[in-house]
Amino acid sequence: MIDPAIQSKIDSWLNGPYDDVTKAQIRELMNGTQNESLTDAFYRDLEFGTGGLRGLMGVGSNRMNRYTLGAATQGLSNYLKKSFPDEQVKVAIAHDSRNNSPEFARIVADVFSANDIKVYFFKELRPTPELSFAIRHLGCHSGVVLTASHNPKEYNGYKAYWNDGGQVVAPHDKNIINEVNAIKSIEDIKFEPKAENIQLIGEEVDEAYLERVAGLSISHEAIHRQHDLKIVYTPLHGTGITLVPSILAKMGFTNVTIVEEQATPDGNFPTVVYPNPEEKEAMSLALQKAQEIDADLVLATDPDADRVGIGVKNIHGEFVLLNGNQTGSLLIYYLVKAWNDAGKLTGKEFIANTIVTTELMNRVADKYGVKSYQTLTGFKYIAEVIRGLEGKETFIGGGEESYGYLIGDFVRDKDAIASCAMIAEMAAVAKDQGKTLYQLMISMYEEFKFYKEDLISLTKKGQRGQQEIAEMMQALRDNPPQVINGARVHEIRDYKTGVIKNLETGTEHTIDMERSNVLQFITADGSKISARPSGTEPKIKFYFSVQQKLPSEADFDRVDAQLTRRIHEIIADMKLR
Numbered sequence: 001m002i003d004p005a006i007q008s009k010i011d012s013w014l015n016g017p018y019d020d021v022t023k024a025q026i027r028e029l030m031n032g033t034q035n036e037s038l039t040d041a042f043y044r045d046l047e048f049g050t051g052g053l054r055g056l057m058g059v060g061s062n063r064m065n066r067y068t069l070g071a072a073t074q075g076l077s078n079y080l081k082k083s084f085p086d087e088q089v090k091v092a093i094a095h096d097s098r099n100n101s102p103e104f105a106r107i108v109a110d111v112f113s114a115n116d117i118k119v120y121f122f123k124e125l126r127p128t129p130e131l132s133f134a135i136r137h138l139g140c141h142s143g144v145v146l147t148a149s150h151n152p153k154e155y156n157g158y159k160a161y162w163n164d165g166g167q168v169v170a171p172h173d174k175n176i177i178n179e180v181n182a183i184k185s186i187e188d189i190k191f192e193p194k195a196e197n198i199q200l201i202g203e204e205v206d207e208a209y210l211e212r213v214a215g216l217s218i219s220h221e222a223i224h225r226q227h228d229l230k231i232v233y234t235p236l237h238g239t240g241i242t243l244v245p246s247i248l249a250k251m252g253f254t255n256v257t258i259v260e261e262q263a264t265p266d267g268n269f270p271t272v273v274y275p276n277p278e279e280k281e282a283m284s285l286a287l288q289k290a291q292e293i294d295a296d297l298v299l300a301t302d303p304d305a306d307r308v309g310i311g312v313k314n315i316h317g318e319f320v321l322l323n324g325n326q327t328g329s330l331l332i333y334y335l336v337k338a339w340n341d342a343g344k345l346t347g348k349e350f351i352a353n354t355i356v357t358t359e360l361m362n363r364v365a366d367k368y369g370v371k372s373y374q375t376l377t378g379f380k381y382i383a384e385v386i387r388g389l390e391g392k393e394t395f396i397g398g399g400e401e402s403y404g405y406l407i408g409d410f411v412r413d414k415d416a417i418a419s420c421a422m423i424a425e426m427a428a429v430a431k432d433q434g435k436t437l438y439q440l441m442i443s444m445y446e447e448f449k450f451y452k453e454d455l456i457s458l459t460k461k462g463q464r465g466q467q468e469i470a471e472m473m474q475a476l477r478d479n480p481p482q483v484i485n486g487a488r489v490h491e492i493r494d495y496k497t498g499v500i501k502n503l504e505t506g507t508e509h510t511i512d513m514e515r516s517n518v519l520q521f522i523t524a525d526g527s528k529i530s531a532r533p534s535g536t537e538p539k540i541k542f543y544f545s546v547q548q549k550l551p552s553e554a555d556f557d558r559v560d561a562q563l564t565r566r567i568h569e570i571i572a573d574m575k576l577r
Contacts, residue, residue: 002035002038002039003039003043006039006042006043009042009061010026010030010038010042013026013042013059013060013061014026014027016185016186017185017186017187018067018186019066022059022065022066022067025058025059026038026059026060029041029059036462039462039463040060040062040461040462040463041058041059041060041061041062041063042060042061042062043062043463044061044062044463045061045062045068045180045181046061046062046063046064046068046072047177053068053069053072053157053158053159053160054148054151054155054156054157054158054537055068055155055156055157056154056155057099057100057154057155057156064100064104064155064156064157064158066107067186067189069104069107069108069111069158070107070111070186070189070191071180071183071186071189072158072160072176072180073107073108073111073112073144073189074111074115074179074180074183074188074189074190075176075177075178075179075180075181075182075183076142076144076160076176076179076180077111077112077115077117077190078115078179078182079172079175079176079179080117080141080142081115081117083141083172084141087141088118089117089118089141089142090117090118090119090120090138090139090140090141091112091117091118091119091120091140091141091142091143091144092119092120092121092122092131092134092135092138092140092143092144092201093105093108093109093112093119093120093121093122093131093143093144093145093146094122094125094126094127094128094130094131094134094143094144094145094146095122095125095126095145095146095147096125096127096128096145096146096147096238096239096303096304096305097125097237097238097239097265097266097267097303098146098147098148098153098155098156098267098303099153099156099267099268100156100267101125101146101147101156101267102125104146104156104158105121105122105144105146107191108144108146108158109121109193109198110191110192110193111189111190111191111193112197113193113194113195113197113198114190114191114192114193114194115190116194116197117197118197118199119197119198119199120134120138120140120199120201121198121199121200121201122134122200122201122202122205123200123201123202124202124242125239125242125265126202126206126239126242126243127239127240127242127243127301127304127305127306127416127417128145128147128149128159128239128304128305128306128413128414129305129306129411129413129414129415129416129417129418130205130206130209130243130417131143131144131145131161132161132165132166132411132412132413132415133165133205133208133209133212133410133411134201134205134209135161135163135164135165136163136164136165136410136412137205137208137209138201138205140163141162141163142160142161142162142163143160143161143165144158144159144160144161145158145159145161145304146158147159147303147304148303149302149303149304149306149307150274150275150276150277150278150302150303150307151274151537152274153267153268153269153275160173160176161412161413164383164387164412165383165411165412165413166379166380166383166384166386166387166412166413167378167379167380167383167413168380169380169381169383169384169514170514206242206243206246209243209417210243210246210247210250212408212410213247213250213417213418213421214247214250214251214421215408216407216408216418216421216422217251217421217422217425218335218338218339218342218425219338219425219428219429219432220252222425222428222429222432223251223252223253223425223428224252225428225432226428226429226431226432227252227253227254227255227428228254228255229253229255229296229297229424229427229428229431230255230257230293230294230295230296230297231248231253231255231256231257231295231296231297231298231299231424231427232256232257232258232259232286232289232290232293232295232297232298232299232311233245233248233256233257233258233259233286233298233299233300233420234258234259234262234263234283234285234286234298234299234300234301235258235262235263235265235300235301235305236262236269236272236275236276236277236282236300236301236302236303237262237264237265237266237267237268237269237270237271237272237275237303238265238275238301238302238303238304238305239265239301239303239304239305240301240302240305240416240417240420241258241263241264241265243305243417244299244301244305244416244417244420245258247417247418247420247421248420248421248424251421251424251425253424253428257289257293257295259285259286259289261285262285262286269303271285275302275303276302276307277300277301277302277307277308277309277403278307278309278323278324278402278403280321282300282309283298283300283309283311283321286298286299286300286311287311287319287321290311290319291319296312296313296427296431296436297310297311297312297423297424297427297437298310298311298312298319299420299423299424301416301417301420302403302416305416305417306379306404306413306414306415306416307402307403307404307414307416308327308403308405308416308419308420308423309321309322309327309403310322310327310423310437312427312436312437312438313436313438314438315438315439315442315553315556315557320438322437322438322441323401323453323454324357324399324400324401324402324403324404325357325358325360325401325451325453325545326441327399327403327405327423328353328357328358328361328398328399328400328401328405329358329360329361329364329441329444329451330423330426330437330440330441330444331397331399331405331407331419331422331423331426332351332361332364332365332396332397332398332399333364333440333444334422334426334429334440335396335397335407335422336351336364336365336368336370336396337368338429339368339396340368345368345369345370346394347369348392348393348394349370349371349393349394349395349396350365350370350371350372350373350389350393350394350395350396351365351370351371351372351373351395351396351397351398352372352373352374352375352382352385352386352395352398353372353373353374353375353382353398353399353400354374354375354376354377354378354381354382354400354401355374355375355376355377355493355495355518355520355530356377356400356401356518356530356532356541356543357374357399357400357401358401358451358453358545359451359528359545359547360444360448360449360451361398361399362374363448363449364444364448367448370396371393373385375513376495376513376514376516376518377400377516377518377532379400379404379406379413379414380413381514382398382400382406383412383413386409386412387412390409395408395409397422399414400414401453401455401543404416405418405419406418406419407419407422423437426440439553442550442553442556443553445550445556446550446551446552446553449547449548449549449550450547450548450549450550450556450559450560450563451545451546451547452545452546452547452560452563452564452567453543453544453545453546454543454544454564454567455541455542455543455544456541456542456571456576456577457534457539457540457541457542458539458540458541458542458576459537459538459539460538460539460540461538462538465538466538469533469538469539469540470533472531472540473517473519473531473533473540476519476531477494477519480492480519480521481521481574482503484521484523484527484529484570484573484574485523485527485566485569485570485573487523487524487525487527488503488504488523488524489503489521489522489523489524490502490503490504490522490523490524491503491520491521491522492519492520492521492522493511493518493519493520493521493522494518494519495511495513495515495516495517495518495519495520496515496516496517496518496519497515498510498511498513498515499511516532517532517533518530518531518532519531519532525546526546526547527544527545527546527547527566527570528543528544528545529542529543529544529545529570529574530542530543542571542574542576544567544570544571546563546566546567546570547563548562548563
């Protein structure tokens with residue numbers, strides 16, 4: 001039996017001014033045996049999370065389709081015109097390689113243009129970071145990219161940006177949702193385009209963007225000496241193919257091998273289960289190619305090229321994948337040291353990362369007198385810090401554990417294009433010193449302690465799944481652990497209430513951040529356990545961070561095994577598996 005409120009919404013679609021194909025698809029769902037699919041398609045409206053609008057493609061208010069996109073764009077149009085009443089509002093639009101992305105992007109462009117908004121429309125697929133760059137480069141008030149990042153092929157998404165090139169944050173995100181909710185009928189959506197308001201863009205923005213990325217380079221001489229560094233690159237059927245080979249060539253690298261089986265943009269992602277460089281399976285073809293040619297470095301970008309995964313040889317000569325915390329820490333380690341060695345540090349520089357990202361980045365920054373700022377999960381919050389400090393402090397770089405990094409401030413979102421460029425430069429510098437990137441990482445651990453992190457995601461789909469996630473978080477709040485794996489919990493950070501409580505002294509103080517449904521437990525041995533429901537996926541994520549001194553490279557395997565065992569013991573102790 002379908003809930004009456006949900007049935008009412010279904011009826012409004014069947015009886016409203018929706019197209020015949022949409023109505024036929026709804027009836028097909030109604031005639032099927034899976035009432036759960038029908039319920040899930042209509043039980044709620046898609047909402048902006050940490051990444052904007054994201055969901056399964058299909059019919060219904062909880063799906064990505066012409067009408068949910070139209071409502072979101074009409075709401076954004078209304079809000080933009082209210083926010084900039086005396087200006088010609090301008091927006092930029094890009095899309096990735098996903099199925100329906102070009103069509104969805106055109107719908108968005110049409111609605112904006114119908115609202116007398118000037119649209120700069122990338123004529124072909126382009127990476128998300130280039131869209132962020134284009135907003136400021138072209139003097140836009142907003143921007144949208146159609147992408148679901150690294151999600152499975154059934155998903156698509158709509159990421160909305162503000163005039164600083166960062167994703168929308170409070171109060172704009174909630175205000176846009178209010179405008180969307182104010183649209184009571186699809187007849188309130190202006191779908192008929194005004195062609196004169198749409199201008200195609202492409203190569204001229206590419207050139208400006210690549211010039212800025214190349215300008216990030218610090219170690220030109222090392223690249224010149226190691227120009228033939230063997231790099232294997234895969235775009236995982238995504239947008240990275242449009243710019244990563246170009247930037248590597250522009251930086252001076254002459255020996256780049258592209259994984260041809262994954263070079264063609266394809267929304268079905270035929271060679272992988274998930275187009276996610278965090279997944280070992282997605283990296284298998286690139287690692288196979290790297291072994292064939294005895295490569296120095298493997299680079300892989302996700303479909304919209306905002307995240308990058310890397311593979312390197314370990315101390316035993318085997319190719320391994322680095323996780324997001326390792327790559328991010330290495331980037332900060334390299335950048336801050338290079339800025340210091342070049343005499344560029346003035347005391348006004350900073351890095352930024354998120355509360356679930358490794359503390360190692362902050363320890364590296366501390367040593368060189370570079371400030372570090374932590375934010376909620378989601379790169380939009382890092383962009384918000386950069387905007388707030390613009391003209392006062394200089395952003396060197398930053399990132400988050402989920403394989404997203406940013407170098408320099410001309411982009412205000414994760415940037416896998418610039419990250420590929422700087423990771424390749426870092427590998428060239430390491431090779432110039434007779435080291436691999438892996439050995440450089442071990443040197444960093446010897447200097448600052450061996451930090452090891454891991455993550456597990458528990459998927460809870462549909463309406464019931466959402467309830468289960470809420471119940472898990474409430475249980476942790478009602479009965480927080482006092483001891484985890486034999487170590488006392490001495491601090492609980494609740495970002496929903498905005499309170500940090502010291503369990504030893506009983507003292508409390510306030511977290512100076514926007515509220516978010518995240519819990520962190522800090523133990524006496526320096527471990528950090530974080531629980532966070534995803535803002536864009538039907539998952540609850542648990543993050544684990546442990547640390548220990550690393551006496552020498554010879555001790556690496558022993559300490560690595562000890563830290564791995566400690567994480568597994570924490571997971572078992574918290575009954576998460």
